[in-house]
Structure formats: C-alpha cells, structure tokens
Amino acid sequence: MKRNLTFEEISDGKRYSAGDLAKIGCGDCNGCSECCRVTEDTIFIDPYDIYSLCGGLATSFAEMLDKSIGLTVVDSVVTPYLTKKEQDGACGFLNSEGRCGIHAFRPGFCRLFPLGRIYNDDGSFDYFVQVHECPYPNKTKVKIKSWLGIPSLSRYEEFVRTWHEITVNIRDCAVDNPTLAREANVRMLKIFYETPYDASEDFYAQFHERVLIYQGA
Ligand code: SF4
Numbered sequence: 001m002k003r004n005l006t007f008e009e010i011s012d013g014k015r016y017s018a019g020d021l022a023k024i025g026c027g028d029c030n031g032c033s034e035c036c037r038v039t040e041d042t043i044f045i046d047p048y049d050i051y052s053l054c055g056g057l058a059t060s061f062a063e064m065l066d067k068s069i070g071l072t073v074v075d076s077v078v079t080p081y082l083t084k085k086e087q088d089g090a091c092g093f094l095n096s097e098g099r100c101g102i103h104a105f106r107p108g109f110c111r112l113f114p115l116g117r118i119y120n121d122d123g124s125f126d127y128f129v130q131v132h133e134c135p136y137p138n139k140t141k142v143k144i145k146s147w148l149g150i151p152s153l154s155r156y157e158e159f160v161r162t163w164h165e166i167t168v169n170i171r172d173c174a175v176d177n178p179t180l181a182r183e184a185n186v187r188m189l190k191i192f193y194e195t196p197y198d199a200s201e202d203f204y205a206q207f208h209e210r211v212l213i214y215q216g217a
C-alpha cells in the first residue's frame, strides 16, 4: 500500500534484513491485544495467507468470504482482508482471552507487526520498524527471522517479491487502461485466491504454477 507519510516520520530511519536484530520484542504481548482490536480492515491477505488459513482451518476461500474475509480495493488492486467483529471492531479471530485464535497460521501482516516492508525500485525489499504502532515500553532486540517465524524464509521472501510485482503491475495498468486492470483483477482473484490450494503440497510450487497461468505462459 502506498503511504503519504515519509519513511523518516514512521520509522527509526533504518532498513533491516531478515538476519538483523530490531527493537520489536514486546514480552509476548503480556496481556495486550491492542493491535488486534483496531484492525480497521487492514489485515490484508495474500496467496500464502489464504493457503495457510484454508489449511489451518480446513476451509476454502469461498467459505471464508463474507464470514471472515472481505474484499476491498487498495491502489486499484482487489485485496482480501480479515473482517472485524461487528460489536467491537476487533479482528474476528481475536478470542475471548484476548489472544489470536489462529496464531499458528496467522497472516503475514500480523507476523510482521510492528515491522513493515519498504520496496526498492528493483522489486527487492527491506524491513523497517514502525516506531509509533506498538505502545509496549522498553522493547527488546529480536532477530527479524525469528520474529516472523516463517519456514523457508528465503522462498517466502521470493514469493513476496513476485506478489508485489504482480500487484504493482495491476496498479500501474489501472492508470492507463482501467478496463485491462479490471480484467487482471478478476483473473488474479480467481487464479490466486478462489482456486483451492492443496494444503498437503508445497505452497511455492503451486504459486509458481499459478504465476505461469496468470501470465498466460
Ligand atoms: S500492540 Fe504491541 S504489545 Fe500490544 S498486542 Fe500488538 S504487538 Fe503486542
């Protein structure tokens, strides 16, 4: 998502890689669930997330749609997100103990927080610390790789770069050719979200196959 704030305003001014230590440790949240209570429909779901969620919950994208996943448009790209509870606006997966009910397969957006990603012109990205997002005092230094807790992180990061490229292409296409961008959104949604993944098989091989289909190879 493009932001209007400057990097210096929201971060400590540093860029990090997965092997770096960053001051983000918050004592296992220690009873706090603030960031899960004010999600404002911004827990965006990418294809890796839908693969993990559907596998973890033994469900499908179609079944989750409208119940726990909504669709919005971010920078001209149709983007699924986790819906919030009507009564208090908290994430629908926050349980009565104030803990994440899907912790083992929570979305990448939640794994990152309070980190963000900043993309370079060549499509690569760095991590950065969003210094105003988590109010926990005296944060400890944690290795970013451990914080994310994602197996095969280099493959995951390659997926993130590829997915970013696909969404940026739709966004850029929308400027000159909104009709083509609409068609790309429909194809993207169908190929990468609506078509079920096999949870017993490797995600990345399935994603790569879908990239080729999407690109018409
Ligand atoms: S705001 Fe910080 S301490 Fe509170 S739940 Fe979120 S990450 Fe944990």
Ligand code: SF4
Pocket: 035, 036, 039, 043, 082, 091, 092, 093, 094, 095, 099, 100, 101, 102, 103, 106, 107, 110
């Ligand atoms: S999925 Fe879990 S970690 Fe993410 S906002 Fe919902 S309750 Fe919080």
